Amino acid sequence: MKDYSAMSDFEINKAVAFHIGLCTVIDAENGDYKPCNYPADAWPIMLEHGIGIDYDGISWIASDWRENKYSDWQNHPESPLRLAMIVFLMMKDREVSHA
Template sequence: MDYSKLSDFEVNLKLAHILLGKDNYDWNSDKKEVYLAGIDGGEFLPNGYFDPCNNPADAWPIIFKYKISIEFDGDNSTEPQTTWCHARNLYRSCGINYQSNPLRAAMIVFLMMQDSANVQDNTEG
């Protein structure tokens, strides 16, 4: 799947499903927001936003745990000076180039790593 074609909301939603589990998050498709779960008297209530594509506090634990590297490429004369590139995980040989948002690039690499792990799990045996 080409995750770079997904919106931030769609990437965040996929991340929430993988990382938080289906019972620990909710979303509002009209507002394009993903929420952490909060239970109050049996009621499901939003307990904060989950936005690793844009919030370093949400993204950094994922980047650190899964050893994702982000490298700024400000010397590329064909791209704007704000271009980020080379978000990679060398252990799974996953990477994406030329994303303007470094956190989003790292989250896309994480999703690619999950695909890679699933392919490896399904081919063994």
């Protein structure tokens, strides 16, 4: 499995865009599609794939409907959408490994 904690928001945004079928991805930090940062970009993915976020009083946690949880509180304590997009990418990795 990939080490998503080592990836930048831009790299995660680009990977998410690839998996949802966005055909054009510009290699620029200032692109318009930023699901790690914009709820309007992240929410449709979260709804479609059953991804939720929760705050436990210390850090954010994201999980899918199978209760696969992911937290990266040491590196990104204030990034719940980033965590949700990492869960999405982990789900896609799981699909590929089970195909």
